[in-house]
Amino acid sequence: MMQEVATRSGAAAAPDAAPDAALDAAAEAAPVLLVAGLTVSVRTEAGLKPLVENLSFTLRRGETLAIAGESGSGKSMTSLAIMGLLPPPAVRVTAGSIRLGQTDLTAAPEAQMRHVRGDRIAMIFQEPMTSLNPVLTIGTQLAEAIRAHEPLPRAEARRRALAALTAVRLSQPERRMHQYPHELSGGMRQRVMIAMALALRPEVLIADEPTTALDVTVQREVLDLLRDLQRDLGTAIILITHDMGVVAEMADRVIVMKSGRMVEQAPVRQLFHAPTEPYTRDLLAAVPRMGARAAAAAPAPLPAAEPVARLSDVVVRFPVRGGLLGRTTLNVHAVEHVSFDIARGETFALVGESGCGKSTIARAIVGLVPHQGQITVGDHVLSAHGRDAPKALRRKVQMVFQDPMAALDPRMRVGDLIAEPLLIHGIGTAADRRAEAADLLRRVGLSPDQIDRYPHEFSGGQRQRICIARALALKPDLIIADESVSALDVSVQARVLALLQELQQEMGVAYLFISHDMAVVDSISDRVAVMYLGQIVEMGSRAQVFGDPRHPYTQRLIEAVPVPDPAHQRRPSVRMTGDLPNPVHPVGSGPERVILRDVGAGHLVAI
Amino acid sequence: MVDLPAPAASTPKSTLRRLGERKLAMFGFAMILIVVGAAACAPLIAPYAPEEQLFDGLTLEGAPLPPDARFIMGTDLLGRDLFSRMLYGAQTSLIVGVVANGLALFIGTLVGLTAGFFRGWIGATLMRFTDLMMAFPALLLAICLAAIFKPSLWIVALVIALVNWVQTARVIYTETTSLAARDFIAAERTLGASTGRILFRHILPHLVPTLIVWGTLGISTTVLLEATLSFLGVGVQPPTPSWGNIIFENQTYFQAAPWLVFIPGAAIILLALAFNLVGDALRDVLDPTQRGRD
Numbered sequence: 091m092m093q094e095v096a097t098r099s100g101a102a103a104a105p106d107a108a109p110d111a112a113l114d115a116a117a118e119a120a121p122v123l124l125v126a127g128l129t130v131s132v133r134t135e136a137g138l139k140p141l142v143e144n145l146s147f148t149l150r151r152g153e154t155l156a157i158a159g160e161s162g163s164g165k166s167m168t169s170l171a172i173m174g175l176l177p178p179p180a181v182r183v184t185a186g187s188i189r190l191g192q193t194d195l196t197a198a199p200e201a202q203m204r205h206v207r208g209d210r211i212a213m214i215f216q217e218p219m220t221s222l223n224p225v226l227t228i229g230t231q232l233a234e235a236i237r238a239h240e241p242l243p244r245a246e247a248r249r250r251a252l253a254a255l256t257a258v259r260l261s262q263p264e265r266r267m268h269q270y271p272h273e274l275s276g277g278m279r280q281r282v283m284i285a286m287a288l289a290l291r292p293e294v295l296i297a298d299e300p301t302t303a304l305d306v307t308v309q310r311e312v313l314d315l316l317r318d319l320q321r322d323l324g325t326a327i328i329l330i331t332h333d334m335g336v337v338a339e340m341a342d343r344v345i346v347m348k349s350g351r352m353v354e355q356a357p358v359r360q361l362f363h364a365p366t367e368p369y370t371r372d373l374l375a376a377v378p379r380m381g382a383r384a385a386a387a388a389p390a391p392l393p394a395a396e397p398v399a400r401l402s403d404v405v406v407r408f409p410v411r412g413g414l415l416g417r418t419t420l421n422v423h424a425v426e427h428v429s430f431d432i433a434r435g436e437t438f439a440l441v442g443e444s445g446c447g448k449s450t451i452a453r454a455i456v457g458l459v460p461h462q463g464q465i466t467v468g469d470h471v472l473s474a475h476g477r478d479a480p481k482a483l484r485r486k487v488q489m490v491f492q493d494p495m496a497a498l499d500p501r502m503r504v505g506d507l508i509a510e511p512l513l514i515h516g517i518g519t520a521a522d523r524r525a526e527a528a529d530l531l532r533r534v535g536l537s538p539d540q541i542d543r544y545p546h547e548f549s550g551g552q553r554q555r556i557c558i559a560r561a562l563a564l565k566p567d568l569i570i571a572d573e574s575v576s577a578l579d580v581s582v583q584a585r586v587l588a589l590l591q592e593l594q595q596e597m598g599v600a601y602l603f604i605s606h607d608m609a610v611v612d613s614i615s616d617r618v619a620v621m622y623l624g625q626i627v628e629m630g631s632r633a634q635v636f637g638d639p640r641h642p643y644t645q646r647l648i649e650a651v652p653v654p655d656p657a658h659q660r661r662p663s664v665r666m667t668g669d670l671p672n673p674v675h676p677v678g679s680g681p682e683r684v685i686l687r688d689v690g691a692g693h694l695v696a697i
Numbered sequence: 698m699v700d701l702p703a704p705a706a707s708t709p710k711s712t713l714r715r716l717g718e719r720k721l722a723m724f725g726f727a728m729i730l731i732v733v734g735a736a737a738c739a740p741l742i743a744p745y746a747p748e749e750q751l752f753d754g755l756t757l758e759g760a761p762l763p764p765d766a767r768f769i770m771g772t773d774l775l776g777r778d779l780f781s782r783m784l785y786g787a788q789t790s791l792i793v794g795v796v797a798n799g800l801a802l803f804i805g806t807l808v809g810l811t812a813g814f815f816r817g818w819i820g821a822t823l824m825r826f827t828d829l830m831m832a833f834p835a836l837l838l839a840i841c842l843a844a845i846f847k848p849s850l851w852i853v854a855l856v857i858a859l860v861n862w863v864q865t866a867r868v869i870y871t872e873t874t875s876l877a878a879r880d881f882i883a884a885e886r887t888l889g890a891s892t893g894r895i896l897f898r899h900i901l902p903h904l905v906p907t908l909i910v911w912g913t914l915g916i917s918t919t920v921l922l923e924a925t926l927s928f929l930g931v932g933v934q935p936p937t938p939s940w941g942n943i944i945f946e947n948q949t950y951f952q953a954a955p956w957l958v959f960i961p962g963a964a965i966i967l968l969a970l971a972f973n974l975v976g977d978a979l980r981d982v983l984d985p986t987q988r989g990r991d
Contacts, residue, residue, distance in 0.1 A: 453883075456886075456887040457886075457887075458883055458886060458887065481889045484887065484888060484889035485889075487887075488887065488888075489884065489887045491880050491883070491884060492880075493880060496879060496880035496881060497880040497881050497883075497884045498881055498884075499881045499885075499899050500881075500985065500986050501902045501903060501984075501985055501986075503985075510885075510888065510890075511888045511889075514888055514889055514890050514891075514894065515889065544985040544986065546985075546986045557884075560884075564888075
């Protein structure tokens, strides 16, 4: 115990006392963390199966090491192994060592690991809501975390907590101390997590996909914050991410992993400009980049013919009931006066951050939520209260959801799932439908002999192909793709996007492509609408919106996207303060309606 | 880089074959067969009539006889052969266990599914009624119902079902609401699937595991509830034996003649266990996502 306290206070003192440049340089060179030959295995009935194999790296003070890889590459297992948090009893370290200073973490008993965690190595997770205790205030949680490692009086711990909240640039830190996690937005919660992680000045910070669940503008702030804090505190960071843009911006060195093995390790510039391994090259090639598509290839002249879908002045509000009589007291203004057309065979993209109403529009078009205003699909006008849309209309619009596993009934065979729309609409005999399902499987790049499998027997990308096949079964005019590629790894994402484009050329189907990912939208869309708080603030062809963004929000969105090129110089931009305004308004009032003005050639911008 | 190839298709074994590979399930299945067989063939197997009070079935002091070569399970307070009573009692207990429980599951599922899927005022009305039933003492309700109807085996089963459906309805309601909010149900809606199709093809199959667990767990409760009703005089009427009422008739002599309580008690536990084992195995075998994980 005494020894523990001694090491800890020594570690805590180190970042403050560094006036001597020579001493500092020596400290820089010395590795903080040394991983050698690390192998993590899971015990299965067929014996030990390695999840991470023979991984070695060193981490120096003040350095950011990115571990990049697709799902299943073993990058999260590595971080859990370092923290000593591998899920017992099946998964454990079977070979190699992890040395933090003089301690071998693989051999350290749990009691010692408890002191290491939080104190010398801290971790932030992807999902900040689940990492915070929902029934304790932010201040209490922070103070408890500090007191767990340092015997401070309560008041002193709270003072330190407040200082930590101020350091992560949280607005109104005193007020935040008394708030509960659910009262904060996702970005604010992640800052609280960072504050908690850094309050004890650990030597190593492991950030496991720290910004994946955040909106792009919030991601920008969190990344900036991490970089600034690292500069001030000299913490070494292990950044685990699948996003090569984030890697390019943050990392000094990069490890690329694939199926548990290290593929390549290189300084960031070298990795991006001269990757040696084919896998790294493929991975980098698959990353969607903004502005990569030639502007000339774009604007397909819009056919003046009847659009496949037309929205005019569509409004969606969700009532919030309250008070003794359960009357509607507030309205969530999800979609406000939105109008646009989707032409036959084009890809119309809706972009915006979470809560901007883009998915609500999709749900209104397929009749899952009631709306006001008019939605016309083909020659049918959608009834305002949703639900009972006529079957004929269902045939014209289909939807592909974000999570293919959730969107497929796990108890049905793939062939039955794909043939089901035909069955519902009474098309063909059972044999015809099965043949059609086999044909559709082939078209989306799967083998027809997989027709009797269940969804869980496929990978994520394959499942999304099944969803696409299902949407195609009725030969619709419009397919709504609601964040359909967001959950996929980049290489799989690139292939699914290519498939969508191929099918569009073959079948002339139009897409309403909904995404938060600007780079993906830039690579696939013909026309783009940017949404902010339920309203469209800018709309035009892809070249207009991405080449010449006029609305400040569009500019900010484009600016915020991490560029997968370490040489890219970011223009200094104003840091945003505060969070998105609230879309909840009392009955009778509402947000101010924006007016779109044509700035030339159909490029509409809110003024 | 490439999408992972789907794992080699699991060999298309029939559900029965896969069930057959589970030893515990087979044990449970054998137990159930034995009980069913014994109940069905009771008149053939039973050495005595169940109601017959044997003159030599009691000691000279009038105490029941412990198990011996002649009365393999001993005799009860009135000198009746316990083995014969157990065989005939199996008929009653099985009928009550299976029929009452099945009926309770059916009512519970119907109410829970309807309320959970439609919500709104239909759901509210149904669930408030369920709460009301839950708050009402079950035994009192059963006594009232049994008093209204003329007691018979089938009426007892009906009464038990009318008391026991409540818990099932609650559980099914909760599961249905969460299922109805899942994406694949929204996907079905966008395809234009009818409500009936969504309910019976896409929601009901997901409820099967829960139903199996509730169904098998309910067997022992049901058998015991029947015994309680018999004890209170509103269940199966004596001298018709049931496993439950054998326990209740003899419980006061538990110390002097433990076999009278122990044997029917063990029978109830074993029957419930057997149903549980089979139910568990059925649940796993019927779930396509569990395939290949045996």
